[in-house]
Amino acid sequence: MDPIDNPRARTAAVRALEAEFGELISRFRRVLSENANRVSPGMLPGAYKVLTTIARKEQVTLSHLADCLMADKGQISRAVRELEALQLVTRTPDPEDGRSSLISPTAFxxxxxxxxxxxxxxxxxxxxxxxxxxxxxNLSRMLHALSAGETP
Structure with missing residues (x-):
């Protein structure tokens, strides 16, 4: 019987994969926490993730940032205010929408x-x-397929 047709083997393999993802996520969380603390002592990992996303996007609106991080706009707004207070990001008026601002990383x-x-x-x-x-x-291709909900 092909392993793809064996439900028990498939369930066991998926559980093993889930366990490995759990380990990877725990390690990643530690790295985020350590990096956040190096940016500014006491910075929470969530604020660090907001900062790295702003840096990667170069310029982003609050709404787009919230969408990218799948987070509440209020939560993202608080994190951005914290980053602004630390002079890590800056806001400028959005030339395409006067009601909105563009958030960018500072050189600092x-x-x-x-x-x-x-x-x-x-x-x-x-x-x-x-x-x-x-x-x-192959790992990159497979992870992309998994995160996109596609079959590799």
Whole structure:
């Protein structure tokens, strides 16, 4: 019987995958927490995630930021105010919508992010050093399919 047709084997494999994701998520949360603390002592991981998203997008509205992070606009607004108070981001009027602002990282914010990320810089490269390029590309393809709800 093909493993794809064996419901017990499939359930066991999915449970094992779920456990591995749990470990990966726990490790990722630790990294986020450590990085947040390096940006600014006491910064919560959620605010750090908001900052990294703003830095990645370069310029973003509050609404788009909330959509990207699948979070409540009020929660994101509080995090942005915290980041502004720390001079890590700035708001400018949105030229396309006078009721809205564009949020951008400051040079200081980008510098703090760089400092915060330095200890983990290259960790993924190092962890995957012995992997073949094909295996890395396959993992990337499979994770994309999983997160998009597609069949690889």
């Amino acid at each position: 914010g980008l510098e703090r992010l760089s400092v915060a990320r330095a200890p983990q810089e290259g960790a993924l490269l190092k962890a995957l050093d012995a992997w073949s390029l094909a295996d890395i590309e």
